[in-house]
Amino acid sequence: MTKQVVLSFSGGKDSCLALYKLQQQNSKVSCLITTIWKQSQETVAHDEKREKIAEQADNIGIPVHFMETDFETYTEDFVTNLEELKGQYNIDSIAFGDIYLDGHREWGEQVAEHAGLEALYPLWTKQASVIDLLQEVIDVGFKAKIIKVDKTKLPEEWVGRSLDESFIHDIQQKDVCPMGESGEYHTAVYDGPIFKN
Template identity: 50%
Template sequence: MCKNIALSWSGGKDGCMAFDKLVKKGYKIACFVTTVPKEMRRTFAHGEKTELITLQGEALNVPVHFIECTFESYTESFIESLKILKTKYNLEVIAFGDLYLDEHREWGEKTAQLSGLEAMFPLWMKQSKALKALEAFVRSGYKAKVIRVRKDMLEESWLGREVNDQFLHDIVKKNVCPMGEAGEYHTFVYDGPLFKKKIKVHDGKVISHEHSKRLELEDGVLIDKY
């Protein structure tokens, strides 16, 4: 079994599910890797504040490494950073939380190979299994809220919603992937079984982008769970 793994981390439920599955199988998550646009303190994937991603790493006791890149240099920067982290942590694997999109898997396998690492996709499934995957997350004990939605897929009212039984009941009525694999929605995980502390946040303003709307999370702090 490979012991040292870097996990691609955007702060949402998919990465969290991958983390949980790998830990339960006995793998060691040496670090999280999160891409950020240069000169912005936001994640590339969800537009979340890097401070909140750092809090997740602290709560899960995993160091977070931010990879600065541009859209044009994204792949190159990712590979070069992985090479550095491979030496630092004696990495053998880079894991991704992708579910079923072949183009995402192909990119992950290519970047892993060029970095001298094995690619792992612990959540990989058939598209038809997406609803069961969401059910598994809802029952996992992890807590997440919706922080971004695609305008053409979900209304603004979905922002801030907890990913719980009611969410599960409502999302199946929409013509979207229940797991949001096509970017229909993105989430932020703030608590769960492997969290040493809970992340407390407040809902801030809603920001409209060209194709999406994003909920600002404010005043993030770690609090004791017991």
């Protein structure tokens, strides 16, 4: 049976690659869910403008649901919104772009359980294998730029860099996760196999 999925979507390389993999598995991603802060109206993960995410979703051809939240009620808001989407889109699963951090997975699985959904992790792998995921992002044709870095871990001038072979080389010289799993850097994807244009 085809899974009916809502995908937690930031607009970055992880969630875009997760969408690509779900589509390759013939799962039906019926909706994207993007969390934004109530006050700033920017995305929780990347501080991206919601208009940018709306443009991406439109280009992908999947509706996006914006979940407004704050730090104190984040988990509760997530469950409530998933319950609403479950009724609206008849979904049975929620997918996340997390890769290897157990704490992130445990949180997602708990949220899914409270909402009566199955939690999917299409990118889940061993920490030692994440460089292969980064290479896959490029190999399948995604184009992305760095939009934010943790200045304690990476040079600020890396903002604006493209995700390419030279980036893969340089990131491996740093003592960080090549996929930025701990927030070392964030990306915005502007082209690739999931997009119509």
